Amino acid sequence: MATSIRNTKMLLRRAFSVKRNETLARNLCFTRTLNANEDQDDSKKVVAEKKNKAELREAKQKEAKAKLNMLLESMSKTTSKAFPSESTLSLATPKIRAKPAKPVKRTAVNTKIEPEMLQAVEDVSNMLSKEKEASKNSLIAKLEAVADESERARLEPFKPNKQKTEDLNSLLNTLKVDGKKPKNKPPAPKLAPVKVEDIYGAQPSGIFSKAHFKEESSAVSGLATWDMLYERELELAVTHPPANGFQQMIRWTKQGKVWQFPIDNEQGLDEEAQVGFHEHVFLEPHLKPWCPRRGPVRHFMELVVVGLSKNPYLTVAQKKEHINWFRDFFEAKRSILIDTGAIPDITTKSSPSIST
Amino acid sequence: MTNAIKLNQPVRNNWTDWRMMKDNRRRKLLVQYAPERVRAKALKKNDVLPPEITEIGAKMLADIPRDASLTRVRNRCAITSRPRGIVTRWRLSRIVWRSLADYNKLSGVQRAMW
Numbered sequence A: 001m002a003t004s005i006r007n008t009k010m011l012l013r014r015a016f017s018v019k020r021n022e023t024l025a026r027n028l029c030f031t032r033t034l035n036a037n038e039d040q041d042d043s044k045k046v047v048a049e050k051k052n053k054a055e056l057r058e059a060k061q062k063e064a065k066a067k068l069n070m071l072l073e074s075m076s077k078t079t080s081k082a083f084p085s086e087s088t089l090s091l092a093t094p095k096i097r098a099k100p101a102k103p104v105k106r107t108a109v110n111t112k113i114e115p116e117m118l119q120a121v122e123d124v125s126n127m128l129s130k131e132k133e134a135s136k137n138s139l140i141a142k143l144e145a146v147a148d149e150s151e152r153a154r155l156e157p158f159k160p161n162k163q164k165t166e167d168l169n170s171l172l173n174t175l176k177v178d179g180k181k182p183k184n185k186p187p188a189p190k191l192a193p194v195k196v197e198d199i200y201g202a203q204p205s206g207i208f209s210k211a212h213f214k215e216e217s218s219a220v221s222g223l224a225t226w227d228m229l230y231e232r233e234l235e236l237a238v239t240h241p242p243a244n245g246f247q248q249m250i251r252w253t254k255q256g257k258v259w260q261f262p263i264d265n266e267q268g269l270d271e272e273a274q275v276g277f278h279e280h281v282f283l284e285p286h287l288k289p290w291c292p293r294r295g296p297v298r299h300f301m302e303l304v305v306v307g308l309s310k311n312p313y314l315t316v317a318q319k320k321e322h323i324n325w326f327r328d329f330f331e332a333k334r335s336i337l338i339d340t341g342a343i344p345d346i347t348t349k350s351s352p353s354i355s356t
Numbered sequence B: 001m002t003n004a005i006k007l008n009q010p011v012r013n014n015w016t017d018w019r020m021m022k023d024n025r026r027r028k029l030l031v032q033y034a035p036e037r038v039r040a041k042a043l044k045k046n047d048v049l050p051p052e053i054t055e056i057g058a059k060m061l062a063d064i065p066r067d068a069s070l071t072r073v074r075n076r077c078a079i080t081s082r083p084r085g086i087v088t089r090w091r092l093s094r095i096v097w098r099s100l101a102d103y104n105k106l107s108g109v110q111r112a113m114w
Helices: A002-041 A047-079 A115-128 A132-155 A162-174 A224-238 A245-255 A270-274 A277-281 A296-309 A316-332 A334-340 B018-044 B051-063 B094-102
Strands: none
Touching: A115 A132, A277 A316, A296 A316, A316 A334, A316 B018, A334 B051, B018 B051
């Protein structure tokens, strides 16, 4: 790590030095060219002077080139500076511990055959034959061959081998089935297949006329909450409750549950609107068939009717039902009413005569 | 806004408290026995019919369960179940009403200033 850092530092320094050399070389070149240009721009001098100058220039150029070469060579020299391979610093080194001896690996690790199979092969060869190694190897070779074939077959698409199928078929045909089944029952009598044209043409056979079919015993689960929750789950699966307020409002608008503007207090009460006020107010015809014309009962019922006629909250049906209830009540308490004298007794009532 | 406090726990009901639940039960009974009650009361409270009938009416009225009485119903706050300080039109307690009004959730409700 330290050496690497140092190496990089050295590299950087080298780079800078190279750069400096390069800049130096560049400056030299530029100055040369600039000077040359200046000389050309000046007024024409004597040819001899020019010649001398040219010679001088050439010499200088050569010098510069030589210098450049030198610098380049020095660069290469600096790059080939030898550094010690090992660091001169005395750093902490780990203790060299004797590694534990590794167990000798098996040379033949069979990936095709499972280790259990290998073990079995080993046991068999040890038990059976004298030439253990040879038998083991032959068995392994056979297993490997089988594994290879199965792999190939697995990878390739199945093509039925005609020869093999023929062999199999012949084999199966030659196989004899052992008749080991106990023949307790004689074979059922075979009926000839019946051709039926009209299914409902014949008379009913009456086989099931005396049959007593048990009712399907639906076992009471006893888990009422679970059943209820299950049904709820089913409903939720089928229906789609609204996911947000917008969907809810859309749904309600479609169902007509939302108030329409301008607000009408009787929105939704269309059937009631069709019923005329006369049915609400004039309820005396409902008393006519049963109520006596005079007496406390009539008095009471008149009060009831007046109250109902002023009631805007009940429907006509409800009002009728109210009156009918009283009719039934008074019918039930008829004896009491007669005893008290509320209702005139019809049976004892004699025909009106002039004498009385 | 619901009055269900415990939303993620197993609960027996989603009423704010048992008093609210009982009040709701009373309201249901009230609706159920309303016609019977009216008729029995009419039979009882009149001096037109003979007293025998009136007694029968009184008996009928007594047979109706007590929770079906209107006087037993209490207008509680729909959210907190507060029995007092209810703003009737919104069926809310004054505290809840105020908080909702401040957050502009009540239509047409504004801070009074005159």
